[in-house]
Amino acid sequence: MKRISLLGATGSVGTQTLSVIREHPDEFSVSAFSFGENIQMALPLIKEFSPKLIAVKNRQTAERIRPMLPGNVKVVYGIEGMIEAAAFPDSDMLVNAVLGSIGLEPTLAAIESRKIIGIANKETLVTAGHLVMKQAKKYDVSVLPIDSEHSAIFQSLQGQDRKALSRLILTASGGVFRDLTRNELENVTVADAVKHPNWSMGAKLTVDTSTMMNKGLEVIEAHWLFDVPYERIDIVIHRESIVHSLVEYHDHSMIAQLGMPSMLVPIQYALSYPSRLELKQTKRLNLWEIGTLHFQKVDTSRYPAVRLAYEAGNAGGSMPTVLNAANESAVDLFLDGRIKFLDIEPLVKNALDHHVLIPSPDLEAIEETDAQTRRFVKSLIN
Numbered sequence: 088m089k090r091i092s093l094l095g096a097t098g099s100v101g102t103q104t105l106s107v108i109r110e111h112p113d114e115f116s117v118s119a120f121s122f123g124e125n126i127q128m129a130l131p132l133i134k135e136f137s138p139k140l141i142a143v144k145n146r147q148t149a150e151r152i153r154p155m156l157p158g159n160v161k162v163v164y165g166i167e168g169m170i171e172a173a174a175f176p177d178s179d180m181l182v183n184a185v186l187g188s189i190g191l192e193p194t195l196a197a198i199e200s201r202k203i204i205g206i207a208n209k210e211t212l213v214t215a216g217h218l219v220m221k222q223a224k225k226y227d228v229s230v231l232p233i234d235s236e237h238s239a240i241f242q243s244l245q246g247q248d249r250k251a252l253s254r255l256i257l258t259a260s261g262g263v264f265r266d267l268t269r270n271e272l273e274n275v276t277v278a279d280a281v282k283h284p285n286w287s288m289g290a291k292l293t294v295d296t297s298t299m300m301n302k303g304l305e306v307i308e309a310h311w312l313f314d315v316p317y318e319r320i321d322i323v324i325h326r327e328s329i330v331h332s333l334v335e336y337h338d339h340s341m342i343a344q345l346g347m348p349s350m351l352v353p354i355q356y357a358l359s360y361p362s363r364l365e366l367k368q369t370k371r372l373n374l375w376e377i378g379t380l381h382f383q384k385v386d387t388s389r390y391p392a393v394r395l396a397y398e399a400g401n402a403g404g405s406m407p408t409v410l411n412a413a414n415e416s417a418v419d420l421f422l423d424g425r426i427k428f429l430d431i432e433p434l435v436k437n438a439l440d441h442h443v444l445i446p447s448p449d450l451e452a453i454e455e456t457d458a459q460t461r462r463f464v465k466s467l468i469n
């Protein structure tokens with residue numbers, strides 16, 4: 088029985104993680120459960136999975152939910168609460184499916200408590216991948232990818248000769264606006280931007296897929312997870328989201344993982360690794376029904392966020408922190424209707440241009456850079 092601390096339990100990855108746990112009650116249980124403010128969604132899940140610890144975003148949410156729960160359930164809140172949930176002594180594994188760089192400190196705390204880490208929360212690896220991977224090495228902890236592309240790469244590396252790895256190739260759907268020119272993006276709305284052609288996901292990530300900042304963040308995520316330099320990480324646009332990513336070896340063999348677009352597969356693989364469990368809930372891939380797959384080179388003048396991400400990754404130090412924080416702020420502003428879709432990329436570029444690089448930032452410098460960048464982006468639109 089693997090006992091799990093789940094951060095972001097009410098979200099898209101969080102609820103799908105709970106579906107995997109529901110299907111395998113003899114394999115997994117939930118010991119600590121964290122969410123933001125969505126009590127209506129959380130309450131039936133808490134009743135079903137009976138965690139011992141609940142962490143919520145703020146004091147008001149904690150005070151509202153406390154009387155609705157049995158007395159032996161502990162309720163905590165804020166970043167300290169999330170850290171307590173991540174490092175909960177009765178857990179063996181952290182599944183980090185919270186949104187944003189707020190997931191960093193809980194991840195570090197769980198590593199120090201020697202939990203297995205299942206990481207969906209890519210912002211944590213983008214903002215401070217060097218700290219996470221250094222800590223994981225120090226405490227001899229596995230960091231298992233849940234992001235679909237990284238799970239595909241991880242699966243394509245199993246049993247292979249790491250020294251023979253040539254490059255990683257991340258697939259990208261191109262997002263909902265992939266058939267529009269940049270001029271046609273001028274007046275796209277929030278409602279248009281939160282529809283993904285192949286996956287059902289939270290709003291922030293869906294917007295990131297349409298600027299393709301998501302793929303830029305994923306390049307940085309792959310750099311840290313697999314210790315591969317940026318010049319050996321490529322992106323290919325693949326409309327169907329059937330090939331979830333590929334690894335090329337020195338003998339020119341490419342090994343890929345394929346499947347229908349469902350997060351249940353990478354989530355379950357991280358939970359059960361190194362075993363594979365049966366998955367009943369997802370449609371099998373039927374290649375003759377799919378028929379044709381398409382692959383296309385990325386044009387970075389169409390998707391400037393991809394270029395910004397490679398530049399930030401290559402610059403290193405605190406630049407990826409700025410990239411991530413500026414993007415989180417800009418996407419929030421877009422989702423709040425305060426800026427247009429095409430304002431996102433220039434805001435991120437402006438924040439990167441304005442930042443003076445810190446070469447090897449520690450946690451304090453990362454958090455200060457993150458906060459400063461968010462203030463800077465807000466000041467630009469005010």
Ligand SMILES: NC(=O)C1=CN([C@@H]2O[C@H](COP(=O)(O)OP(=O)(O)OC[C@H]3O[C@@H](n4cnc5c(N)ncnc54)[C@H](OP(=O)(O)O)[C@@H]3O)[C@@H](O)[C@H]2O)C=CC1
Pocket residue numbers: 094095096097098099100101121122123124125126143144184185186187189207208209210233234235286287288289290291292350
């Ligand atoms: N969705 C997907 O298919 C994939 C997601 N990912 C990554 O996984 C992460 C989660 O994505 P997704 O599930 O789509 O996001 P969602 O927006 O669907 O869910 C976010 C979750 O985080 C909680 N949350 C948000 N802010 C806070 C906060 N300040 N304090 C505490 N809890 C908070 C939300 O709580 P509440 O709603 O209760 O307020 C919710 O439970 C992201 O990093 C994303 O990039 C990676 C690959 C695929």
Ligand SMILES: CC(=O)[C@@H](O)[C@H](O)COP(=O)(O)O
Pocket residue numbers: 234235236258259260261262286292296301302328350
């Ligand atoms: C499901 C998943 O892993 C997302 O992060 C995904 O990457 C979104 O799809 P595209 O980035 O290919 O549009």
Ligand SMILES: [Mn+2]
Pocket residue numbers: 234235236305
């Ligand atoms: Mn992904």
